[in-house]
Amino acid sequence: MLVNTKDLLIKARAEGYAVPAFNITDLQSITTIMDVCQEENAPCLLEAAEPTVKSLGADILQAMIYTLAKRYTVPVALHFDHGRTFEIIIQTIRAGFTSVMIDWSDRSFEENAAETKRIVEIAHSCGVSVEAEIGVVGSGADVLTDEEREATLTKVEDAKRFYEETGVDFLAIGIGTAHGMYKAEPKLDLERLEAISKAIPIPLVLHGGSGTPRLEETPPLGISKVNVFTDLQIPIRNKAKEILTTQPIEKIFPVRLWTEAHKAAAPVAREYLRKLGASGKA
Numbered sequence: 200m201l202v203n204t205k206d207l208l209i210k211a212r213a214e215g216y217a218v219p220a221f222n223i224t225d226l227q228s229i230t231t232i233m234d235v236c237q238e239e240n241a242p243c244l245l246e247a248a249e250p251t252v253k254s255l256g257a258d259i260l261q262a263m264i265y266t267l268a269k270r271y272t273v274p275v276a277l278h279f280d281h282g283r284t285f286e287i288i289i290q291t292i293r294a295g296f297t298s299v300m301i302d303w304s305d306r307s308f309e310e311n312a313a314e315t316k317r318i319v320e321i322a323h324s325c326g327v328s329v330e331a332e333i334g335v336v337g338s339g340a341d342v343l344t345d346e347e348r349e350a351t352l353t354k355v356e357d358a359k360r361f362y363e364e365t366g367v368d369f370l371a372i373g374i375g376t377a378h379g380m381y382k383a384e385p386k387l388d389l390e391r392l393e394a395i396s397k398a399i400p401i402p403l404v405l406h407g408g409s410g411t412p413r414l415e416e417t418p419p420l421g422i423s424k425v426n427v428f429t430d431l432q433i434p435i436r437n438k439a440k441e442i443l444t445t446q447p448i449e450k451i452f453p454v455r456l457w458t459e460a461h462k463a464a465a466p467v468a469r470e471y472l473r474k475l476g477a478s479g480k481a
């Protein structure tokens with residue numbers, strides 16, 4: 200059953216759990232995640248990033264997910280992750296994504312707020328909700344000094360001002376996580392998270408969920424959406440490699456290979472749903 204992303208996340212924030220936003224790349228990744236969510240009776244939040252939208256087309260993603268969503272009883276929402284240009288964000292809104300992210304977090308506060316406000320006005324007139332980001336969620340490959348790290352974290356007063364100026368629906372914040380694999384153990388600033396969630400009433404978003412310690416402590420403090428990508432990719436790659444290197448080539452059919460490879464990510468997805476408290480919350 201297709202639903203608005205906003206409905207999923209407002210319920211999550213009110214009840215103190217988080218919905219993992221699983222990054223999908225193709226049909227097999229979509230059905231794998233939907234099956235796990237159905238088994239766990241959990242809300243299903245699928246998100247596509249720009250390379251996937253560009254390679255498949257926003258309309259194809261919409262068609263696959265709207266069709267499949269009718270076969271599942273759990274609520275399903277479709278989010279566009281890390282939108283960097285006006286054009287592609289509008290394409291995904293037009294195609295029927297239930298929420299979009301505008302990521303201008305590397306620009307100045309003023310530019311980020313102005314562009315977010317523009318996207319919010321358009322998206323809201325189409326019934327689509329909007330995520331933006333302030334602070335910096337960098338790459339796990341970067342090892343930062345304490346001073347550099349401090350500069351990437353979201354300030355409480357900035358979050359409040361940004362929310363008030365833009366009317367954004369969900370806000371991604373920097374509290375010490377990073378994208379990809381971590382080189383150094385990340386330190387989450389949970390006090391900062393608590394202060395931000397006391398200052399603004401909307402669902403907060405954590406990017407760079409993969410490999411992050413103490414993740415299960417964040418939903419009661421206001422995190423309602425956690426993006427997961429890298430942790431799903433590892434078992435998929437490993438399974439594909441295993442099949443390709445252990446089976447005779449004439450026995451390998453691409454569709455079966457790819458379906459089996461994706462299924463290897465199912466236990467990881469299940470673990471996230473349980474760890475963040477989303478299981479049983481459909």
Ligand SMILES: [Zn+2]
Pocket residue numbers: 281336378406407426
């Ligand atoms: Zn991200």
